[in-house]
Amino acid sequence: MPSPDARNLARRIGLAVLVVALLAVPMFADSSSLSLVTRILIYSIAAASLNFVLGYGGMISLGHAAFFGIGGYVVGMLFVHHADATPLMGFIPGSNQLLVTVPAAVVVSGLLALIIGALSLRTGGVQFIMITLAFAQMIFFFFVSLKAYGGEDGIIVRRTNEFLGLNMRDRVTLYYVMLGFWAVFMLALWRVVHSSFGTVLRGMKQNERRMAALGYAPYRYKLYAFVLSGMGAGLSGALMANFLRFASPDMLHWTKSAALMTMVILGGVGSFLGPIWGTAAYLVLETWLAAQTEYWQLWLGLILLAVVLGTRGGINAGMARLAALMMRGRG
Amino acid sequence: MTGAVLEVKCLVKRFGGLIATDHVSLEVRPGEVHALIGPNGAGKSTLINQLCGELVPDEGAVFLGGQDVTAASVPDRVALGLGRTFQITNLLTEMSVRDNIAMAVQARMGRNFRIWDAVARRRALWAETDGLLAGTALDTRAHVPVAGLSHGEKKQLELLVALARKPQLLLLDEPMAGLGAAESHEMIVSLRQVAQATPMLLVEHDMEAVFALATRISVLVYGRIIASGSVEEIRANPEVREAYLGAEDELC
Numbered sequence: 001m002p003s004p005d006a007r008n009l010a011r012r013i014g015l016a017v018l019v020v021a022l023l024a025v026p027m028f029a030d031s032s033s034l035s036l037v038t039r040i041l042i043y044s045i046a047a048a049s050l051n052f053v054l055g056y057g058g059m060i061s062l063g064h065a066a067f068f069g070i071g072g073y074v075v076g077m078l079f080v081h082h083a084d085a086t087p088l089m090g091f092i093p094g095s096n097q098l099l100v101t102v103p104a105a106v107v108v109s110g111l112l113a114l115i116i117g118a119l120s121l122r123t124g125g126v127q128f129i130m131i132t133l134a135f136a137q138m139i140f141f142f143f144v145s146l147k148a149y150g151g152e153d154g155i156i157v158r159r160t161n162e163f164l165g166l167n168m169r170d171r172v173t174l175y176y177v178m179l180g181f182w183a184v185f186m187l188a189l190w191r192v193v194h195s196s197f198g199t200v201l202r203g204m205k206q207n208e209r210r211m212a213a214l215g216y217a218p219y220r221y222k223l224y225a226f227v228l229s230g231m232g233a234g235l236s237g238a239l240m241a242n243f244l245r246f247a248s249p250d251m252l253h254w255t256k257s258a259a260l261m262t263m264v265i266l267g268g269v270g271s272f273l274g275p276i277w278g279t280a281a282y283l284v285l286e287t288w289l290a291a292q293t294e295y296w297q298l299w300l301g302l303i304l305l306a307v308v309l310g311t312r313g314g315i316n317a318g319m320a321r322l323a324a325l326m327m328r329g330r331g
Numbered sequence: 332m333t334g335a336v337l338e339v340k341c342l343v344k345r346f347g348g349l350i351a352t353d354h355v356s357l358e359v360r361p362g363e364v365h366a367l368i369g370p371n372g373a374g375k376s377t378l379i380n381q382l383c384g385e386l387v388p389d390e391g392a393v394f395l396g397g398q399d400v401t402a403a404s405v406p407d408r409v410a411l412g413l414g415r416t417f418q419i420t421n422l423l424t425e426m427s428v429r430d431n432i433a434m435a436v437q438a439r440m441g442r443n444f445r446i447w448d449a450v451a452r453r454r455a456l457w458a459e460t461d462g463l464l465a466g467t468a469l470d471t472r473a474h475v476p477v478a479g480l481s482h483g484e485k486k487q488l489e490l491l492v493a494l495a496r497k498p499q500l501l502l503l504d505e506p507m508a509g510l511g512a513a514e515s516h517e518m519i520v521s522l523r524q525v526a527q528a529t530p531m532l533l534v535e536h537d538m539e540a541v542f543a544l545a546t547r548i549s550v551l552v553y554g555r556i557i558a559s560g561s562v563e564e565i566r567a568n569p570e571v572r573e574a575y576l577g578a579e580d581e582l583c
Contacts, residue, residue: 191446191447191449192446192447194449194450194451195445195446195447195448195449195450196437196442196443196444196445196446196448196450196453197443197444197445197446198446198450199434199437199450200434200437200443202426203423203426203434206423206424206425206426207421207422207423207424209385209421210417210421210422210423211434212404212405212406212409213383213405213409213415213417213421214409214434214435214438214492214496215406215409215410215438215439215496216406216438216443217404217406217407221443221444224444228446
């Protein structure tokens with residue numbers, strides 16, 4: 001068993017390598033792999049947000065596409081109204097400023113999570129899964145029939161939002177901007193997970209009855225976590241709409257919720273880094289398998305099955321076990 | 332004027348045709364250890380669950396410190412000073428002994444909706460946690476995850492966690508269950524110490540423990556209290572001997 005100091009050192013070295021690697025990506029990547037890495041960064045924000053309720057809080061939400069999609073739509077709708085110079089709902093001016101649209105998306109998705117969470121958290125278990133799914137589907141069909149904002153076709157955001165006067169059409173600049181948002185989000189999440197609230201939330205997952213007997217009212221804590229998680233997913237959606245310059249009902253589809261959940265499970269439920277590895281593995285596999293065969297989902301499913309059964313805890317647990325093995329091998 | 336810490340008035344709970352709690356009235360006064368005994372299936376757990384708020388009674392009322400809590404939730408009753416231990420240990424199994432106690436201290440200290448502090452740096456929290464652990468049998472096991480504790484250690488931790496919440500009243504659901512002779516004795520010693528400051532309602536099968544700790548005993552049979560009195564009175568009561576003590580002696 002490695003000492004805590006050694007583990008801390010290993011963690012710091014690992015972190016430093018990761019930071020350098022992420023900063024260096026544009027030097028080595030061609031445009032398609034740069035876009036793949038950017039998508040990994042953006043999706044991993046949503047996956048980590050889902051993991052916050054799923055892995056830390058024990059709430060199995062199959063409706064996180066709703067928050068992801070709403071985040072995208074806020075960016076899209078604000079852009080449309082900015083381009084038309086018409087106010088949204090008669091009084092909200094449009095915007096193409098990233099520092100306006102992203103916070104707006106986070107707030108709106110947080111409010112949506114408050115409404116959906118307040119109702120669905122009155123249930124638990126399978127009912128909770130189904131109700132979150134049902135709400136997400138309602139939002140999906142709402143936007144499909146919302147012809148003013150493109151209906152099924154969605155909204156094309158002709159230009160990525162402006163940010164600090166940078167040239168956002170340049171893919172490398174855009175990558176660094178997204179990397180910045182990603183780093184800020186991950187640091188914030190780290191703080192929240194290790195805060196007083198984060199500790200209570202982990203207790204909630206392990207034993208809700210015990211936590212109630214200590215005086216923690218489960219509903220309020222779980223709802224707060226659900227709102228925070230919805231805000232994170234909304235941030236991810238807003239960044240994605242800026243990156244793809246497109247917001248569509250696709251972002252709200254239930255398969256998006258399932259994909260996020262797959263990323264979390266693949267990487268390791270309830271671990272901090274798991275969702276990042278999971279997102280990377282999912283998107284790399286998707287890209288690679290889709291180039292090989294039309295039936296890529298079948299192979300992805302088989303790989304998922306193998307990873308979940310083989311590692312018992314996703315990629316993160318697999319790597320930890322590998323590291324432990326190497327340590328022991330060295331004596 | 333009642334002065335009772337806990338007062339239960341005519342509590343009734345039915346499951347279909349079965350009356351699990353049949354017009355039970357009892358009270359726990361300051362300084363008292365009120366033991367509740369009765370054969371298996373007498374409805375002791377059902378009663379405890381109504382007292383702590385996990386089950387809603389069909390009739391009757393529960394008062395905590397004079398306040399009607401019949402409709403209050405579990406956390407609301409805990410906020411009014413109710414503490415409990417579980418018959419089957421109910422702990423945060425992935426966390427360590429120290430973390431389990433800290434969670435209880437944290438519940439009492441509040442400010443738990445903070446997302447921007449670091450729980451590891453809440454000095455008062457850890458100082459108090461370590462203070463509670465110091466001198467107990469679990470002190471050397473502070474960093475062991477609960478899953479790695481023995482049954483006796485888990486029972487001790489149940490009690491420590493309940494005490495960390497500084498309750499005004501303790502509901503103890505079979506704290507001796509499954510303990511060996513030596514462990515039982517230790518538990519009796521710790522409970523006697525706790526009883527000096529905290530009144531208790533003690534549900535227990537181990538008659539040795541009941542006689543050692545109780546200041547008053549009530550006997551529950553088929554959901555009904557058939558007798559209530561001091562240790563001597565209950566020992567002498569022929570009806571109790573018939574319904575409970577006699578049968579229990581034969582079983583043992």
